[in-house]
Amino acid sequence: MKRKYIIAVDSFKGCLTSEEAEAAVADALRHGGGDVETACMPMSDGGEGMLEAFTAAMGGKIEGAYVHDLMMRRRWAEYGVAPDGTAVIETAKACGLTLLATEERNPLRATTYGVGELVAAAVRRGCRRFIIGLGGSGTSDAGIGMLRALTDRLAPRGGTIDDALGGSLGQCRFTLACDVENPLLGGNGAAAVFGRQKGATPDMLPAIERRAGRFARASALHFGFDRSRQPGAGAAGGLGYAFMQYLDAETRSGADLLLDLCGFDGALAGATAVITGEGRADRQTLMGKLPLRVMQRAKHQGVPTWLLAGRADDKEKLTEAGFDKVISVTPEGTPMTEALKKDVAKRNIHAAIASILRS
Numbered sequence: 001m002k003r004k005y006i007i008a009v010d011s012f013k014g015c016l017t018s019e020e021a022e023a024a025v026a027d028a029l030r031h032g033g034g035d036v037e038t039a040c041m042p043m044s045d046g047g048e049g050m051l052e053a054f055t056a057a058m059g060g061k062i063e064g065a066y067v068h069d070l071m072m073r074r075r076w077a078e079y080g081v082a083p084d085g086t087a088v089i090e091t092a093k094a095c096g097l098t099l100l101a102t103e104e105r106n107p108l109r110a111t112t113y114g115v116g117e118l119v120a121a122a123v124r125r126g127c128r129r130f131i132i133g134l135g136g137s138g139t140s141d142a143g144i145g146m147l148r149a150l151t152d153r154l155a156p157r158g159g160t161i162d163d164a165l166g167g168s169l170g171q172c173r174f175t176l177a178c179d180v181e182n183p184l185l186g187g188n189g190a191a192a193v194f195g196r197q198k199g200a201t202p203d204m205l206p207a208i209e210r211r212a213g214r215f216a217r218a219s220a221l222h223f224g225f226d227r228s229r230q231p232g233a234g235a236a237g238g239l240g241y242a243f244m245q246y247l248d249a250e251t252r253s254g255a256d257l258l259l260d261l262c263g264f265d266g267a268l269a270g271a272t273a274v275i276t277g278e279g280r281a282d283r284q285t286l287m288g289k290l291p292l293r294v295m296q297r298a299k300h301q302g303v304p305t306w307l308l309a310g311r312a313d314d315k316e317k318l319t320e321a322g323f324d325k326v327i328s329v330t331p332e333g334t335p336m337t338e339a340l341k342k343d344v345a346k347r348n349i350h351a352a353i354a355s356i357l358r359s
Contacts, residue, residue, distance in 0.1 A: 001035070002035040002036070002037055003034060003035065003036050003037070003272040004036075004037045004038075004039070004270055004271045004272050005025075005026075005029055005036065005037070005038050005039070005271065005272055005273055005274070005275055006039050006041065006264070006267055006268060006271050006273075006274045006275070006298075006303075007022045007025050007026055007038055007039065007040045007041065007274075007275050008022075008041045008043050008259075008262075008264065008274060008275070008276050008290075008294050009021045009022050009025060009043060009275065009276055009277040009278070009308065010043045010044065010045065010049075010276075010277065010278040010279075010289075010290045010291065011043075011044070011048050011049045011278075011279070012277075012278065012279040012310050012345060013048055013278075013279045014279070014340055015279065015310065015339075015340045015341075015342065015345050016342060016345050016346070017042075017049055017052075018042040018043045018044060018049045018052075018053060019040075019042050019052070020342065020346070021277065021345075021349065022040040022041075022042065023040070024345075024346040024349040024350060025038075025040075025275055025277075025308070025349055025353060026038040026040055027350070028349060028350040028352075028353035028354060029353060029357075031350070031354075032353065032354060032357040033357075039267055041057075041259075041262045041264060041267070042056055042057075043255075043258065043276075043290055043294075044133070044135075044254065044258060044290075045135065045177070045179050045253070045254035045255040045258070045289065045290040045293075046133040046134055046135045046176075046177035046178055046179060046254030046255075047092070047133065047135020047136045047254075048092070048135065048136055050088075050090040050092075050133035050135065050177060050254065051078060051079065051080055051088055051089070051090035051093065051133070052080075053258060054080060054088045054131055054133070054177070054257075054258060054261065055080030055081075055082070055088050057258060057261040057262045058080070058082035058083070058084075058086065058088070058261055059082065059083055060080045060081050060082035060083065060086075060088065061080070061081060062078050062079075062080055063078065063079055063080070063081050063121075063122075063125070064076055064077060064078040064079065065077060065079070065117065065118060065121035067094050067113075067114035067115075067117035067118055067121075068094075068111075068113050068114045068117065068149075069094060069095065069099050069114055070094075070095050070096075070099060070100060070109075070110040070111055070114070070138050070139060071100070071104065071109070071110070071111075072111065072113065075094075075099075075114075077093040077094045077114060077118055078093055079093070079118050079121070079122055081122070081125065081127060084129070085126060085127050085128060085129065086127065086129040086130065086131060087119075087122035087125075087127035087129070087130045087131070088130075088131050088133075089115070089118050089119065089122065089130060089131070089132050089133065090133040090135075091112070091115045091118075091132060091133060091134055091135075091136075091137060091236055091239060092133070092135060092136035092137060093118070094112070094114030094115045094117070094118055095110065095111070095112045095114055095115055095137050095138060095139045095145075095236075095239075096136045096137060096138060097136055097137065097138035097197075097198060098136065098138075099138065100138050100199075102199075104199075105138060105198060105199025106199055106204075107138070107139060107140035107141075107195060107198045107199060107200045107204065107208060107237060108140075108200075108204055108207060108208060110138050110139045110140070110141065110198070111139060111141055111144075111145030112137075112139050112141055112143055112144070112145040112146040112149075112236075112237075112239050112242075113145035113146065113148060113149045114145075114149070115143075115145070115146045115149070115239065116145065116146035116147065116148065116149025116150040116152075116153065117149045117153060119146070119149075119150060120149065120150055120153035120154050121153075123154060123168050123169055123172060124153075124154075124168075127172070128168075128171055128172050128173065129172070129173050129175075130172060130173070130174045130175065131175050131177055131257070132174055132175065132176050132177065132243060132249070133177045133178075133254060134176055134177070134178045134180070134232075134235040134236040134239060134240055135178075135236070135254075137198070137236035137237055137239060138198050138199070138237075139198065139236065139237045139239065140190055140191060140194070140195055140198055140200065140208045140212075140237035140238060141211075141237060141238065141239075142184065142190070142211070142212040142215050142216070142237070142238030142239070142241055142242060143238055143239040143240075143241060143242020143243065143246075144211075144215060144242070146239060146242055147161050147242055147246060150164050150169060151163075151164050154167060154168065154169050155167075161246065165246070169247075172247070173248075174243055174247050174248070174249035174250070175249065175250055175251075175252055175257070176232060176235070176240055176243055176244075176249050176250070176251045176252070177252065177253075177254030177257050177258070178232045178235045178240060178251050178252070178253075178254060179253055179254055179255065179288050179289065180232055180234065180235040180240070181231040181232060182194075182231070182232070182233070182234035182235065183228060183229045183230065183231070183233050183234050184212055184216055184228040184229070184233040184234050184238050184240075184241040185209065185212060185213055185216065185228055185229075185234075188234075189209070189212075189234045190208075190212065190233075190234035190235075190237050190238045190241075191205050191208040191209045191212065191237075192205065192209070193234065194234070194237060195208055195237075198237060212228075212238050212241075216228040216241070216245075219245050219246070223245065226245075227241065227244040227245045228241055228245070230244055230251075231251070232244070232251040233245075253288065253293065254290075255288075255289070255290040255293040255294070256293055259293060259294070259297060264294075264297060265297055265301070268297070268298060268301045268303050269301075271298075271303045272303075273303065273304045273305065273306055273324075274294060274295070274298040274303055274304070274305045274306070275305075275306045275308060276290070276291040276294040276295065276305060276306070276307055276308070277291060277307055277308035277309055278290065278291055278309055279309065279310045279311075280309055280310060280311050280312075280313075281307055281309035281311070281312040281313070281314075281318060281326065282312070282313040282314045282318075283313075283314045283317050283318075285307075285318065286317065286318070286321050291307055291323075292321070295307070295321070295322050295323055296322070299322050304324040304325075305322070305323055305324055305325075306323070306324060306325040306327065306356065307323040307325065307326045307327065308327050308329055308349065308352060308353075309326075309327070309328060309329065310328070310329060310330050310339060310345065310348075311328050311330055312326050312327065312328040325356060327352050327355075327356065328352075329345070329348040329349050329351070329352040330345075330348055331348070
């Protein structure tokens, strides 16, 4: 009897892309013997790998443009374009933390200007619908840099963001692929929760908060409404706020949005199991991360879900939540530098799948 496996694995950050991890799982299943059918669905919740996963799911192609990075250095950044003209933008391609050396990280200086340039490039290409991934940013400028770039690129010379919105930009609709629910300001806001991971020192945090607060108050006076408290406004150092306040963006779970685009629910018919995963699984996985969304949808149709992770902690909680198998693919005692090597990670995935099939 043919066994059908749906493979929906997020990237193992710093090690394997979603496609690489899924290919290793599929290869291991085929080598396990028997009549096996595999369906790989490259995954991302809006962070690393979002561009490739969403563009592939929509049958699109990758384009690119020269933009400026966080330190205003010129660089080539890619974006996706679907056949229906929808643009897919992974903001980290222009303002990602990984674009900076550790000693360069400074969220008081880092800018989202390049994100605005990417959006403008897609607008000029004719795109009017946008899916924006907000994960992995190294910025905390509340999207001020992005708005400056949109003004520079799309407003008449000497114009304002209002002039840009009065043209083609105002015809665009934006959906944020975002699983962060933090507001812009306060103890649960962008600076307080995410500032340190972007390189902010303790003395920088009040300055970042004050800048975002001034910007939000001025924006509220200008428009007559305030979206700084909306869930997701604090995503990507407040870039989510700028999209909401100025571009009327709506937010959706990045995981759910991609699963819908992939036709995940329909693919579950007749499946033996769903295999999902991420680099590290623990109780934070249960806070709306992609593997949880995958499991919940599979469980709704009575399909068991296996969770693979480079390292899996809190296994009891994960099992109680509904995962049928929770597997750490990395053997105990393996040094992290060794575990993060691509060939080692692929071998570990093979061994983990073989062990499951034997049991």
